[in-house]
Amino acid sequence: MRFFFPDSQDQVDPTFDFVTEEHDPFRVRQRDDLYAHEVLTGAPFDGLLVSKAIVDGQVGSSAGKYTVAQRHRLYREGARRFFRLDHGNTPLKIMGDCGAFSYVSEVEPPYTVNEVIDFYHGCGFDYGISVDHVIFQYDPAASSDEAEQKGWAKRQRITLELAEKFRDRCDARGVTFTPYGVAQGWSPESYAAAVEKLQDFGYRHIALGGMVPLKSRDILACLAAVKPVLKDGMEVHLLGVSRCDDVPRFTEGGVTSFDSTSPFRQAFKDDRDNFYTPSRTYVALRVPQVDGNAKLKARIRSGEIGQGKAIELERKALDQLRRFDKDDTDVEAVVEALREYSDLWDGKSDRSSQYRETLTDRPWRDCSCDLCRKHGIEIAIFRGSERNKRRGFHNLYVFEQQVRARQARKDPA
Amino acid sequence: MTETSERDTGRVNELRLPALKIDQGRGRSLFTFAVDGKLVPEIATVSRIRRDRNTELHGYQRPEVLSHVAAIRRYIETDASPLLPNAIVIAFDERVRFESAPGDVPEAPGYVRAGTLVIPLIDGPEHERPGFIVDGQQRCAAIRDARVDRFPVSVNAFITSETSDQRSQFILVNSTKALPKGLIHELLPGASGALPTPLRVRQLPATLLERLNFDSLRSPLHRMIQTPTNPGGYIKDNSMLRMLENSLSDGALYRYRNDNGLPRTGEMLSLLYNFWAAVQEVFPDAWNKPSRKSRLMHGAGIISMGYLMDAISHVRDNGQELVSTEEFVADLKTVAEDCHWTEGEWTFLDGAVRKWNDIQNTPRDIQRVADLLQNRYRVPQLR
Ligand SMILES: [Zn+2]
Numbered sequence: 119m120r121f122f123f124p125d126s127q128d129q130v131d132p133t134f135d136f137v138t139e140e141h142d143p144f145r146v147r148q149r150d151d152l153y154a155h156e157v158l159t160g161a162p163f164d165g166l167l168v169s170k171a172i173v174d175g176q177v178g179s180s181a182g183k184y185t186v187a188q189r190h191r192l193y194r195e196g197a198r199r200f201f202r203l204d205h206g207n208t209p210l211k212i213m214g215d216c217g218a219f220s221y222v223s224e225v226e227p228p229y230t231v232n233e234v235i236d237f238y239h240g241c242g243f244d245y246g247i248s249v250d251h252v253i254f255q256y257d258p259a260a261s262s263d264e265a266e267q268k269g270w271a272k273r274q275r276i277t278l279e280l281a282e283k284f285r286d287r288c289d290a291r292g293v294t295f296t297p298y299g300v301a302q303g304w305s306p307e308s309y310a311a312a313v314e315k316l317q318d319f320g321y322r323h324i325a326l327g328g329m330v331p332l333k334s335r336d337i338l339a340c341l342a343a344v345k346p347v348l349k350d351g352m353e354v355h356l357l358g359v360s361r362c363d364d365v366p367r368f369t370e371g372g373v374t375s376f377d378s379t380s381p382f383r384q385a386f387k388d389d390r391d392n393f394y395t396p397s398r399t400y401v402a403l404r405v406p407q408v409d410g411n412a413k414l415k416a417r418i419r420s421g422e423i424g425q426g427k428a429i430e431l432e433r434k435a436l437d438q439l440r441r442f443d444k445d446d447t448d449v450e451a452v453v454e455a456l457r458e459y460s461d462l463w464d465g466k467s468d469r470s471s472q473y474r475e476t477l478t479d480r481p482w483r484d485c486s487c488d489l490c491r492k493h494g495i496e497i498a499i500f501r502g503s504e505r506n507k508r509r510g511f512h513n514l515y516v517f518e519q520q521v522r523a524r525q526a527r528k529d530p531a
Numbered sequence: 532m533t534e535t536s537e538r539d540t541g542r543v544n545e546l547r548l549p550a551l552k553i554d555q556g557r558g559r560s561l562f563t564f565a566v567d568g569k570l571v572p573e574i575a576t577v578s579r580i581r582r583d584r585n586t587e588l589h590g591y592q593r594p595e596v597l598s599h600v601a602a603i604r605r606y607i608e609t610d611a612s613p614l615l616p617n618a619i620v621i622a623f624d625e626r627v628r629f630e631s632a633p634g635d636v637p638e639a640p641g642y643v644r645a646g647t648l649v650i651p652l653i654d655g656p657e658h659e660r661p662g663f664i665v666d667g668q669q670r671c672a673a674i675r676d677a678r679v680d681r682f683p684v685s686v687n688a689f690i691t692s693e694t695s696d697q698r699s700q701f702i703l704v705n706s707t708k709a710l711p712k713g714l715i716h717e718l719l720p721g722a723s724g725a726l727p728t729p730l731r732v733r734q735l736p737a738t739l740l741e742r743l744n745f746d747s748l749r750s751p752l753h754r755m756i757q758t759p760t761n762p763g764g765y766i767k768d769n770s771m772l773r774m775l776e777n778s779l780s781d782g783a784l785y786r787y788r789n790d791n792g793l794p795r796t797g798e799m800l801s802l803l804y805n806f807w808a809a810v811q812e813v814f815p816d817a818w819n820k821p822s823r824k825s826r827l828m829h830g831a832g833i834i835s836m837g838y839l840m841d842a843i844s845h846v847r848d849n850g851q852e853l854v855s856t857e858e859f860v861a862d863l864k865t866v867a868e869d870c871h872w873t874e875g876e877w878t879f880l881d882g883a884v885r886k887w888n889d890i891q892n893t894p895r896d897i898q899r900v901a902d903l904l905q906n907r908y909r910v911p912q913l914r
Binding site for chain 2: 415
């Protein structure tokens with residue numbers, strides 16, 4: 119089972135100073151910053167999934183994750199050099215897709231097959247996924263009339279037509295990347311039918327799309343319908359998995375690779391599961407920056423809260439956390455400092471008991487990843503992107519180890 | 532100097548500071564003195580703007596801008612000889628008094644007197660301090676936080692009991708206009724030390740721009756960039772800076788950044804001279820004209836040409852010699868037919884068609900022109 123991490127320019131700045139919270143002013147973004155596969159010994163994934171929508175910006179506007187200068191450099195240097203795939207300890211692969219979610223509300227995909235091939239081929243990708251159109255709904259009971267009425271069948275037809283054209287153009291242009299055909303559907307049967315068609319077009323690699331919003335049991339039902347029609351030796355990629363617990367069962371369903379941002383994003387998007395360990399997850403210790411919390415900032419600007427008070431409580435919380443990591447104070451003192459500050463910036467949820475668990479177990483001390491070893495408790499603090507992204511990288515590391523371990527148990531050979 | 536004295540009651544401490552009293556007219560006096568910045572929080576507080584329950588306005592200061600505070604603090608801590616020449620401005624209430632030094636000083640002009648400013652030290656909540664900081668709150672916060680033992684500053688103070696008076700002074704000190712950007716950029720290459728971080732980062736591109744503009748012997752862009760001292764140039768300084776910054780971060784100039792030493796500006800300039808000489812040679816009709824007659828001299832032209840310089844350098848660079856003007860010329864010619872700087876129309880990759888003079892200096896149009904040129908240059912190499 120291979121794991122791809124969707125790129126969204128997520129990097130950390132090695133010059134960031136955790137005490138003064140300053141960056142080296144002369145650092146150049148992306149070039150001096152490091153990817154997860156560069157900061158961790160052993161990449162926590164097998165490759166990156168890079169989508170055209172993120173690189174080129176949303177359709178009809180120039181506001182992408184990439185600056186224009188970065189985008190031009192990616193095209194110029196190619197993906198291997200731009201993402202420094204050989205710079206880490208494990209060589210990585212690059213898979214490209216169109217980022218179909220960014221144009222889900224359009225009637226038709228905004229990219230031509232040739233443009234997309236230019237993107238994959240021009241940047242030197244290893245794998246390229248055909249142009250697709252997401253079907254957002256899932257309804258196994260829908261009749262074919264309903265599927266037609268609601269436009270799902272049309273989206274599937276568009277996706278298949280583009281996949282056929284994509285396959286032909288790839289052959290004609292003699293591309294160096296491996297093409298993947300996308301199957302879209304709204305039910306197990308419709309996915310199976312799409313997969314059969316793609317095999318008829320000559321695809322040996324298939325990606326299953328539109329699975330992000332699906333529950334695990336629905337994904338498994340689709341895989342159960344797809345598996346019997348799969349020819350021998352087919353590679354199947356699952357696009358966007360939001361719940362990772364069932365990854366081993368996906369393998370049994372014939373999946374050979376998948377991608378997910380979940381372990382990374384949970385570090386700073388989830389309410390509870392911010393810090394992964396092999397046995398459970400923990401909540402991260404929230405100390406937002408006085409300057410970085412919009413609500414708190416507005417209340418200070420209005421004069422409702424004293425800025426001096428806020429700064430004092432923020433510093434006290436950080437100070438307590440750092441002293442705790444040096445065994446210089448106890449759990450309760452830290453919990454108290456966190457609560458006092460949180461009364462000011464949050465005032466609603468009291469996470470004291472969850473914080474107590476995180477602090478008592480100190481999971482970062484048991485982790486052997488480079489980041490936990492280097493940064494200690496800082497990695498468990500929910501605050502600003504430098505800490506949050508490092509915690510996300512740590513989660514990727516733990517997640518990858520888990521996937522490997524479970525697979526090893528399943529497959530002793 | 533900054534000693535405190537017990538008065539006969541024994542309860543009130545005072546700070547007694549040597550000061551000058553300057554009479555500015557119509558009964559208004561200014562007091563100027565020096566005090567350790569670390570002591571300022573004990574004699575003056577910041578009057579934060581807020582409204583009470585009856586929505587009546589109090590105070591006048593905004594919150595500290597923490598990033599400014601951090602930048603000043605970093606400067607005080609790390610510079611070899613830090614200097615904060617601007618005085619802090621404090622409004623004192625009538626508890627502060629001035630005691631003239633005994634005796635006349637014959638040479639002194641009539642409007643200034645030496646003496647001692649006596650400031651009571653109040654051991655109570657912040658708002659009972661005798662002073663309010665009218666100007667310099669970021670500097671005071673930076674000194675407060677800085678890891679230095681002391682940092683004396685110069686203070687200008689006045690005495691008033693009226694908040695309205697303090698407010699007017701606050702508005703007056705803060706309403707002076709910021710320097711125009713172009714002037715700052717033109718001064719940057721010749722400035723040293725004591726600059727805020729964002730300006731230090733801009734120093735290198737500004738230096739390159741200065742050479743491009745004023746090297747009469749080598750620069751093909753001699754006197755073509757519009758700056759305060761060269762108002763006749765047709766190329767906006769901002770467009771040129773953008774082009775340089777793009778190349779420094781993601782393009783051909785990046786490799787001469789020389790992380791641990793000084794940037795290799797010599798190589799950077801040679802490359803820029805070679806490239807722009809080639810542009811002049813390939814597009815003579817569009818060269819050195821106002822942007823209403825030539826879109827090459829416009830933001831869209833300059834910035835997208837910069838990307839092309841990066842692309843050609845990437846392909847041509849053999850790691851040893853700089854790409855020559857001849858090489859740039861040869862490659863520019865491959866895209867020349869797609870360029871319509873002075874007449875005709877552009878056909879962009881997204882299908883849009885624009886008359887030459889409909890190209891605007893907007894991110895969208897710059898991207899369109901840049902993408903087209905990049906694509907036309909790249910595609911023959913792909914196939
Ligand atoms: Zn870790």
